[in-house]
Amino acid sequence: MSAVSQARPGSGAPADEGLPEFSLSSPRGSVATRGRVTPVAEDAWLGLARERGTGVVGMIPFDPAEPARLGVPHAWTRTGGPASALPSPLRAIPRPWSIRGADSPAYREAVSRAVAAVHAGTLEKIVLSRLLELEYDADSPLSAEAVHRNLLSQHAAAHVFSVRGDGDEHHMGASPELVVGVRDGVLWTHPLAGSAPRPPGADATEDTQAGERLMRSAKDRSEHAAVVTDIAARLEPLCEELTVPAVPTLLATPQLWHLGTPMTGRVRPGVTALDAARAIHPTPAICGVPRGEALRSIAELEGAPRGFFGGLVGWTDPRGDGDWVLNLRSARVGPRAATLFAGAGVVAGSTARGEHRETGVKLSTFLAVLGLAPVDLPGLID
Numbered sequence: 545m546s547a548v549s550q551a552r553p554g555s556g557a558p559a560d561e562g563l564p565e566f567s568l569s570s571p572r573g574s575v576a577t578r579g580r581v582t583p584v585a586e587d588a589w590l591g592l593a594r595e596r597g598t599g600v601v602g603m604i605p606f607d608p609a610e611p612a613r614l615g616v617p618h619a620w621t622r623t624g625g626p627a628s629a630l631p632s633p634l635r636a637i638p639r640p641w642s643i644r645g646a647d648s649p650a651y652r653e654a655v656s657r658a659v660a661a662v663h664a665g666t667l668e669k670i671v672l673s674r675l676l677e678l679e680y681d682a683d684s685p686l687s688a689e690a691v692h693r694n695l696l697s698q699h700a701a702a703h704v705f706s707v708r709g710d711g712d713e714h715h716m717g718a719s720p721e722l723v724v725g726v727r728d729g730v731l732w733t734h735p736l737a738g739s740a741p742r743p744p745g746a747d748a749t750e751d752t753q754a755g756e757r758l759m760r761s762a763k764d765r766s767e768h769a770a771v772v773t774d775i776a777a778r779l780e781p782l783c784e785e786l787t788v789p790a791v792p793t794l795l796a797t798p799q800l801w802h803l804g805t806p807m808t809g810r811v812r813p814g815v816t817a818l819d820a821a822r823a824i825h826p827t828p829a830i831c832g833v834p835r836g837e838a839l840r841s842i843a844e845l846e847g848a849p850r851g852f853f854g855g856l857v858g859w860t861d862p863r864g865d866g867d868w869v870l871n872l873r874s875a876r877v878g879p880r881a882a883t884l885f886a887g888a889g890v891v892a893g894s895t896a897r898g899e900h901r902e903t904g905v906k907l908s909t910f911l912a913v914l915g916l917a918p919v920d921l922p923g924l925i926d
């Protein structure tokens with residue numbers, strides 16, 4: 545059955561009332577809200593959360609100067625693993641009637657300007673992103689619930705989220721990147737930076753070799769080191785101890801290899817997961833070095849403000865436990881449109897074509913959830 549046939553007759557709206565206001569599902573544990581979520585200011589959630597026996601949930605925008613969208617649910621369900629351990633068949637998604645941004649000369653141009661800024665010495669690293677816009681017919685709208693089911697089916701190892709946004713929109717994604725997790729005072733962060741496509745349909749040897757090449761790539765290792773150094777320095781004041789591996793390891797998503805460095809520590813008493821996430825966001829995995837200059841250049845070089853793309857999605861409970869993940873491999877999903885987001889780190893060795901291709905592969909993660917392959921979008925990975 546297609547998502548189309550599940551629309552409520554006459555309303556034109558998809559059957560997405562099954563989705564909670566907020567859910568984050570990952571192998572580390574899952575939270576899904578039940579009932580309504582009361583909006584709260586960032587420094588005023590604790591009392592209400594204690595009263596309700598829940599916590600704070602929501603989204604923090606990419607730009608740390610913009611307001612977060614946080615709330616306290618009336619009730620929530622917390623589990624120790626992913627929301628659904630059972631693989632479910634993929635739900636059919638209608639095809640979009642219009643696709644914009646598959647091939648993006650504007651993005652290539654922005655990368656060229658960023659590479660020039662790196663050579664001029666004003667930036668060491670900057671993450672530049674692009675958007676892909678799909679439009680759907682009123683007669684065959686997108687169902688956010690079907691998209692969420694597909695995210696869970698295709699990305700059991702990722703942090704799969706769905707957060708209700710403005711109007712009938714949902715912010716949804718399968719993030720590979722844990723920015724901060726805290727359990728009983730033990731902190732985890734697993735920054736990723738440095739990426740290589742996994743050759744589609746390749747045999748295991750070819751795939752392994754692509755990962756090994758990434759490990760040996762001086763460009764990717766320096767891109768990665770900038771992230772680890774920045775995060776370690778920002779976490780230090782919040783932690784009693786912090787272990788930072790000297791060498792990254794590989795993390796695989798269905799589409800990409802990434803360099804990652806899992807760090808662990810113990811937070812000082814009273815430091816919550818939200819505090820720690822706030823202290824390090826936006827990391828150079830999504831922004832750049834130096835941070836102020838990168839924020840300015842991103843605003844100048846990208847066509848539109850990122851809003852919640854490249855921001856954080858997560859939850860924290862009154863004991864300070866919580867998880868915050870990066871809003872990437874993600875989209876804003878409404879019945880008539882889906883806007884997909886992807887970025888890539890630009891350093892001295894970057895090329896416009898290479899980063900266009902890398903963002904194309906990253907976009908293909910969410911496209912697969914919508915039932916689309918790169919061959920359906922000429923120029924996407926070019």
Ligand SMILES: C=C(O[C@@H]1C=C(C(=O)O)C=C[C@H]1O)C(=O)O
Pocket residue numbers: 671721735736737738739802829830872873885886887888889906
């Ligand atoms: C910006 C994205 O990914 C980030 C950038 C990476 C990189 O530049 O190598 C790798 C993982 C993420 O930290 C994205 O997926 O949109």
